[in-house]
Structure formats: structure tokens, C-alpha cells
Amino acid sequence: MTQAADPPExxxxxxxxAPPGTxxxxxxxxxxxxxxxTTFTTVFLAELGDKTxxxxxxxxxxxxxxxxxxxxxxxxxxSSSLVGVVLGRWLARVVPPHQLERGAGILMIALGLWLGRQxxxxxxxxxxxGELPVG
Amino acid sequence: xxxxLxxSTFATVFLAELGDKTxxxxxxxxxxxxxxGAVFAGSSCxxxxxxxxxxxxxxxxxxxxxxxxxxxxxxxxxxxxGIRLVIKAGxxxxxxxEPPTA
Numbered sequence: 001m002t003q004a005a006d007p008p009e010x011x012x013x014x015x016x017x018a019p020p021g022t023x024x025x026x027x028x029x030x031x032x033x034x035x036x037x038t039t040f041t042t043v044f045l046a047e048l049g050d051k052t053x054x055x056x057x058x059x060x061x062x063x064x065x066x067x068x069x070x071x072x073x074x075x076x077x078x079s080s081s082l083v084g085v086v087l088g089r090w091l092a093r094v095v096p097p098h099q100l101e102r103g104a105g106i107l108m109i110a111l112g113l114w115l116g117r118q119x120x121x122x123x124x125x126x127x128x129x130g131e132l133p134v135g
Numbered sequence: 136x137x138x139x140l141x142x143s144t145f146a147t148v149f150l151a152e153l154g155d156k157t158x159x160x161x162x163x164x165x166x167x168x169x170x171x172g173a174v175f176a177g178s179s180c181x182x183x184x185x186x187x188x189x190x191x192x193x194x195x196x197x198x199x200x201x202x203x204x205x206x207x208x209x210x211x212x213x214x215x216x217g218i219r220l221v222i223k224a225g226x227x228x229x230x231x232x233e234p235p236t237a
Contacts, residue, residue: 035170039177042164042216045209047157047185048202054148058190068137070190072144077182079145080152081161085175088165095166102224104163108217111156116210123203 043081046115157182160213167220 030038058069091100152158157178165174188200 030168030170032170032173035164035168035173036177038216039161039164039174040181042160042181042209042212043157043178044181044185045205045212046160047182048188048200048205048209050155050157050206054186054189057144057147058186065137065140066190068140069144070186072141073148073186074183076145076148077152077186078179080149080155080158081178081182082175083153084158084161084178085165085171088162088167088174089171091162091166098224098227101167101220101227104167105217105220105222105224107159108163108213108220110217111159112210112213112217114210115156115206115213119203119206119210123207 163220164216 054073057073058066095103161174161178164178165171168174
């Protein structure tokens, strides 16, 4: 009887309270779908070019049991993203919000630059002499 | 007899993914968003789907999909998210006078 009929939040999974990382700004929190889409697109695009090793691993198991390998790999990927999410929540609890936002933003910019540099270097015709000697 | 293979695959991929750029991105998005469930669901789906695509295309994923162009797009996405976060942090500092209502 005392239970609320319709909780307004669709899925506030995890602990009871939302992390204080984004305190009181619902506009930036976004809907579940928006956050899902952003995360999905970012991770998918970033990971797709990086999946060659995993593909090779799955292929190498082709003689044996590729389904088992795929299940194991998927479980590992889900676990690693769970570790990432938990780590992010912990950081949001420990670090003040805008310090975390600045640090995260700088990290994202650095990752973007690094990723973009790699992509550009491989897209360009390789073997250009004296292009960028700096590693 | 499948358990050793499962365990070894799990360990290999899990260790390879720890500290990967993807996980750093997940930490970033999760730490700055209050919707951890959405972040977890999105990243899990993306990772599993990406590995499924990679396995389906075999070793020649780059022949089917322009992976380098996709990585370039991903890097642009990273840049956009990062710049937005930095701008937001700057705005939060300038309007620091109002107390955060929990």
C-alpha cells in the first residue's frame, strides 16, 4: 500500500542515490535513451576498428568452439565495461563535479587527438618520408 | 571440456580491455553522467556487437568496413564530448555561487 505506483525514474539502477557528480542538472543528465545512444555510438565506433585482435582470436578458435570463445569474449567485454562504469561512479563520488568534468573532458580530448592521429596516419599513404618523426 | 576455453578467453579479453581507450571513455561518460545503467547498457551492447561484427567479417574487417574512417569519426566524437565537458566545467565554475541542490 505504501509503495509508490509509478517511480518517475525509468532505471536508476545500482545504489539508491544518483551519484552527486552531476548535482542537480537534469538537463545535462539526459534521458536514458540519449545517454544510451551516446555511449553506444562512441564505444561502437571506437571499438570497431580495434576489434581485429578479437576477430583473430575468434577465428583461431574456429577449429574448436567459436561460440564458446565468443561467449567468453562477450562476458569479458561486459565485465570490463561494468568495471569502467563502477570506476566512473566511484570517481563521481570522490572528485568534485566540475574538477571531474574538466579532467574527463581533457582526457576525452587527448583520446580523440590520439585516436584521430592514428586514423589519419593509417589513412594517409604510408611511407611518407619525414612526416612526423615524433612518436 | 568447454570451461577452460571459456575461462581463458574471458581472462585474455578482460585483461586486454582493462585500461583500454574504450574503458577510459566508459569511465569518463559514467563519471559525468548520472545514468550509469544507460552507460553500462550502451557500452555492453556496443562492445558485443562490435566483436560480433568483427567475428562475422572474419579477419578482414577492414576490407568490409572502413575502420580507419570510423576511428576518425570516433575521435571526432571524443573531441566533441571532451570539449563540451570542459566548457561545462568552466561554466559550472563561473556560476559557482548557487549551491547544489541534492
